[in-house]
Amino acid sequence: MTETTINTAATAGKTTSGAAMTEQRKSRRSLWRAAVVLIIAACCYEAVARSGYFAPALMPKLSLVAQTLVTMLADGTMIEHSVFTLYRVMFGFLLAVLVGLPLGILMARFAAVEGFFLPLVSALMPIPSFALVPLFMLWFGIGNLTTILIVFYAATFPMMFNTWSGVRSVNPLWLRAAGAMGADENALFWKVIIPGASPFIITGLRQAFLRAWIAVVGAEMIAASDWGLGWVIFDAKEFLNTDVMLAALVVIGGIGFVFEKMVFGSLEKSTIQRWGMSRVAKG
Amino acid sequence: MVPIAIDNVTLEYDTPAGKVTGVKDVSFDIGASEFVCIVGPSGCGKSTLLNVIAGFLAPAAGEIRIDGKTVKGHGMDRGVVFQDFAQLFPWRTALGNVSFGLEMKGIPKAERDRIAREQLRLVKLEKFVDSFPHHLSGGMQQRVAIARALAYDPSVLLMDEPFAALDAMTRDDMQSLLADVWRATRKTVIYVTHNVAEAVYLADRVIVMSAHPGTVQADIKIDLPRPRDPLSVEFVECQKQLMRHLGHKVSGNGVGH
Numbered sequence A: 001m002t003e004t005t006i007n008t009a010a011t012a013g014k015t016t017s018g019a020a021m022t023e024q025r026k027s028r029r030s031l032w033r034a035a036v037v038l039i040i041a042a043c044c045y046e047a048v049a050r051s052g053y054f055a056p057a058l059m060p061k062l063s064l065v066a067q068t069l070v071t072m073l074a075d076g077t078m079i080e081h082s083v084f085t086l087y088r089v090m091f092g093f094l095l096a097v098l099v100g101l102p103l104g105i106l107m108a109r110f111a112a113v114e115g116f117f118l119p120l121v122s123a124l125m126p127i128p129s130f131a132l133v134p135l136f137m138l139w140f141g142i143g144n145l146t147t148i149l150i151v152f153y154a155a156t157f158p159m160m161f162n163t164w165s166g167v168r169s170v171n172p173l174w175l176r177a178a179g180a181m182g183a184d185e186n187a188l189f190w191k192v193i194i195p196g197a198s199p200f201i202i203t204g205l206r207q208a209f210l211r212a213w214i215a216v217v218g219a220e221m222i223a224a225s226d227w228g229l230g231w232v233i234f235d236a237k238e239f240l241n242t243d244v245m246l247a248a249l250v251v252i253g254g255i256g257f258v259f260e261k262m263v264f265g266s267l268e269k270s271t272i273q274r275w276g277m278s279r280v281a282k283g
Numbered sequence B: 001m002v003p004i005a006i007d008n009v010t011l012e013y014d015t016p017a018g019k020v021t022g023v024k025d026v027s028f029d030i031g032a033s034e035f036v037c038i039v040g041p042s043g044c045g046k047s048t049l050l051n052v053i054a055g056f057l058a059p060a061a062g063e064i065r066i067d068g069k070t071v072k073g074h075g076m077d078r079g080v081v082f083q084d085f086a087q088l089f090p091w092r093t094a095l096g097n098v099s100f101g102l103e104m105k106g107i108p109k110a111e112r113d114r115i116a117r118e119q120l121r122l123v124k125l126e127k128f129v130d131s132f133p134h135h136l137s138g139g140m141q142q143r144v145a146i147a148r149a150l151a152y153d154p155s156v157l158l159m160d161e162p163f164a165a166l167d168a169m170t171r172d173d174m175q176s177l178l179a180d181v182w183r184a185t186r187k188t189v190i191y192v193t194h195n196v197a198e199a200v201y202l203a204d205r206v207i208v209m210s211a212h213p214g215t216v217q218a219d220i221k222i223d224l225p226r227p228r229d230p231l232s233v234e235f236v237e238c239q240k241q242l243m244r245h246l247g248h249k250v251s252g253n254g255v256g257h
């Protein structure tokens, strides 16, 4: 009888490690597929650029874009612009997390907080942050403050909203079990509610960063002077430097990709995927 | 280890449609180290009664006394195992789950790990201490839940159909494992089930509850020697007797519905 149990256990262990293998293979395959798609897209671009439909000054060949990119990276200007953009996005994003996370938790735990903030979230969330840039510019001038506030605006609501859903989705059985084991309010919060809500919290971080990244480039186009990737694009337009514009786009896409896949991807892998909770939250 | 007195307990649920009776005037006593099973038709209030004893629900009337003290809210003198596999914390390993209660008690880490390992050994999971719950089968998860409920050494163990969602073969294994664990620890156990064979296999005494609104209908002693043989004539006879109380028709030989 005991042997049966242990046998079942051993088989279970094998199946899961098998599943993990395919998981790894799957992610490698999706990476390959992404690379192939990108290459095809680049080829299409190159074909159009060489067809002469647009003047070469308006649609430079990829080789020229690559050359510009390398030059701008080598002389440090592109890196400096990226640092400015990253500073703004991180500042705004962290501020959004510091505000959105506790507010989301409070909303989920206290009906009064929820009653106050939920209509506010519903009303403000659909307003594109870009639409607020001119107004913020008038209020806060041109420069870091405005761009950071735009980022903050863009990132706070997804953070708040996802945290709120996450805390509400915490299995009541976990709370009961923890309570029966003598957990006080403090322990319940840190050791049950926060990890229990983590699938949604991570989704919130992800969405918030994505929105912040989109917002910062937009805000920099009109509300920043001299520095930032968005400003580079807008400034290059004045001189028809399309190669610079495209080089900046490549950097924007690249940094976004690094955060999405590396930072949040590995955060997910080391937490909710490891715990088998990633199926709970999606979207 | 400690006696429990259930004294005229009534519980009503407040629902939008009005009050719904969960259990009504339930009274019985449980001796120290006794293994009591509660059986009854679905919806009669078994889970409700267990939740009242656990302290998750406050009775509308009557009281529960554990070792003479009236129950107010949940407490560490009771360990609880639920039916749902999802009761384990997915973000903690088997060891982490089992040591949770010890952590709450403020026991230092080394000691915690030692006790948790010992408990996992008791439910034959010593090889899986570092596994996360989603890598364990349903039966293994329930064993972790039992180890977790035992780890901080409560004197009473409350179980609500912990094996109901398992296949028949695994359930048999789990029952004999639980009987072993009970023999080793001598906890006072209250075990809810609607499986008659399970009740006869495990219990010193079976409380039969009537259909909704649940009251105690019969209180049956199971005097079979342990370990019990489910194929013995006495065992089958006990089962039949219990089935009769539950209102099933029982044919001359064998058990039928």
Ligand SMILES: Nc1ncnc2c1ncn2[C@@H]1O[C@H](COP(=O)(O)OP(=O)(O)OP(=O)(O)O)[C@@H](O)[C@H]1O
Residues within 6 Å of the ligand: B013, B014, B015, B020, B021, B022, B023, B040, B041, B042, B043, B044, B045, B046, B047, B048, B049, B194, B212
């Ligand atoms: N949360 C609740 N709100 C309202 N009524 C409830 C609630 N939980 C249970 N009830 C009612 O109380 C009665 C007893 O329910 P309970 O869950 O205790 O039954 P049970 O004996 O455990 O049934 P089962 O064998 O199906 O688990 C039922 O009639 C049910 O409708």
Ligand SMILES: [Mg+2]
Residues within 6 Å of the ligand: B046, B047, B048, B160
């Ligand atoms: Mg029940």
